[in-house]
Amino acid sequence: MQEYYRQIENHNFILKNYINDKTPHNIKVVLKISLTLIFFSEKPNFAIVNEAVEFSKKLKKHSLVNAVLRGVLRNKKDIQINKRNIPNNFVKICDDVFSNEKICSYICDSFFHKPQNYQISIEDKKNTIYEKRVAYLEKELEPNSFIQDIGNFEIINSIKEIYQDKNIIDICAAPGGKSILLHSYGFKVEAIDKSQRQIDKFLQNIKRMNLNIKISKKDFLKSKFPIYYNSILLDAPCSALGTFRRNPDVISKINEKNLKFNQNTQIKMIEKSLSLLNKNGILVYIVCSFHHFETMGVIDKVLQKHKTITIEKIQSDKMIKKDNGYFINPYSFKDIGGSDIFFVTALKKN
Numbered sequence: 001m002q003e004y005y006r007q008i009e010n011h012n013f014i015l016k017n018y019i020n021d022k023t024p025h026n027i028k029v030v031l032k033i034s035l036t037l038i039f040f041s042e043k044p045n046f047a048i049v050n051e052a053v054e055f056s057k058k059l060k061k062h063s064l065v066n067a068v069l070r071g072v073l074r075n076k077k078d079i080q081i082n083k084r085n086i087p088n089n090f091v092k093i094c095d096d097v098f099s100n101e102k103i104c105s106y107i108c109d110s111f112f113h114k115p116q117n118y119q120i121s122i123e124d125k126k127n128t129i130y131e132k133r134v135a136y137l138e139k140e141l142e143p144n145s146f147i148q149d150i151g152n153f154e155i156i157n158s159i160k161e162i163y164q165d166k167n168i169i170d171i172c173a174a175p176g177g178k179s180i181l182l183h184s185y186g187f188k189v190e191a192i193d194k195s196q197r198q199i200d201k202f203l204q205n206i207k208r209m210n211l212n213i214k215i216s217k218k219d220f221l222k223s224k225f226p227i228y229y230n231s232i233l234l235d236a237p238c239s240a241l242g243t244f245r246r247n248p249d250v251i252s253k254i255n256e257k258n259l260k261f262n263q264n265t266q267i268k269m270i271e272k273s274l275s276l277l278n279k280n281g282i283l284v285y286i287v288c289s290f291h292h293f294e295t296m297g298v299i300d301k302v303l304q305k306h307k308t309i310t311i312e313k314i315q316s317d318k319m320i321k322k323d324n325g326y327f328i329n330p331y332s333f334k335d336i337g338g339s340d341i342f343f344v345t346a347l348k349k350n
């Protein structure tokens with residue numbers, strides 16, 4: 001399925017020679033799945049065509065499917081499958097944030113490769129590839145390590161000094177990557193999350209590493225909190241656009257309706273976090289997205305309403321500062337495998 005989504009524009013391009021706009025959506029999907037199998041699987045071509053034709057009988061379009069796939073197979077040698085066609089909206093979102101041809105072209109190219117997997121250690125180690133904590137994930141996970149993207153690590157590594165108080169609430173904490181890392185830097189973490197499925201993964205992680213971090217099942221927006229905080233981490237739910245290398249389907253799901261829904265939730269979560277923050281307290285807002293709506297757009301709206309909030313400086317040569325926040329720059333990790341893209345901003349309540 002990952003390859004289906006990676007190749008979606010390439011396959012649209014190939015199919016333009018065989019079908020037109022009137023071809024039903026379901027049939028286009030069947031054809032694109034078949035092309036993915038023809039070019040990226042070991043399955044025999046006759047079996048791929050047979051299955052697609054059988055399936056399309058229900059939709060009474062089997063003759064068309066048969067003709068298109070046989071046409072593709074006849075021309076298979078001349079079809080270039082290593083093209084780099086990428087959905088236009090993705091290129092635009094990328095340009096808007098990074099405005100640099102070298103970086104954008106690196107990011108777009110990375111859409112076509114499975115990403116490097118990293119493991120993060122909870123103690124300083126030798127033989128790491130970055131900051132004494134990050135190693136490649138080869139076959140086995142090393143003891144006292146957990147799986148996390150290097151960009152995720154970079155965020156916590158760079159914001160940990162901004163907090164003055166090491167008692168922190170992590171509001172969207174599961175499966176626990178950021179809580180575990182903060183704990184390893186000496187923070188006392190109160191973790192909450194609303195999803196039991198995600199909490200179960202969190203519990204598995206801390207059990208495996210024998211860590212003492214408590215997590216409670218709570219919907220942050222519906223729960224009451226008896227105390228105020230100096231340090232809050234909000235890793236808000238989002239489109240996950242920044243994880244497009246491992247989840248290439250996220251690009252196809254980007255649309256204004258979903259983004260506005262996410263933005264609304266993100267703003268509500270920031271508003272509630274600010275209401276729980278003491279004077280001089282710090283709220284760090286993170287999303288694994290680089291769409292304007294979920295990043296700078298969210299912070300713009302919050303700053304317009306809350307005039308006493310200021311943005312703290314974050315020190316990292318792996319991030320790019322833009323307007324009211326910072327984006328992880330995957331190009332800066334290119335020699336060790338690249339990274340997902342995150343947005344982070346640290347808000348201070350004055």
Ligand SMILES: C[S@@+](CC[C@H](N)C(=O)[O-])C[C@H]1O[C@@H](n2cnc3c(N)ncnc32)[C@H](O)[C@@H]1O
Pocket residue numbers: 171172173174175176177178179192193194195198218219220221222235236237238
């Ligand atoms: C981006 S993930 C968090 C990843 C986590 N911080 C980590 O580093 O491993 C977002 C999380 O927010 C949780 N979430 C979404 N809405 C929530 C709410 N209203 N209250 C609490 N948690 C929520 C989801 O269940 C999900 O686990």
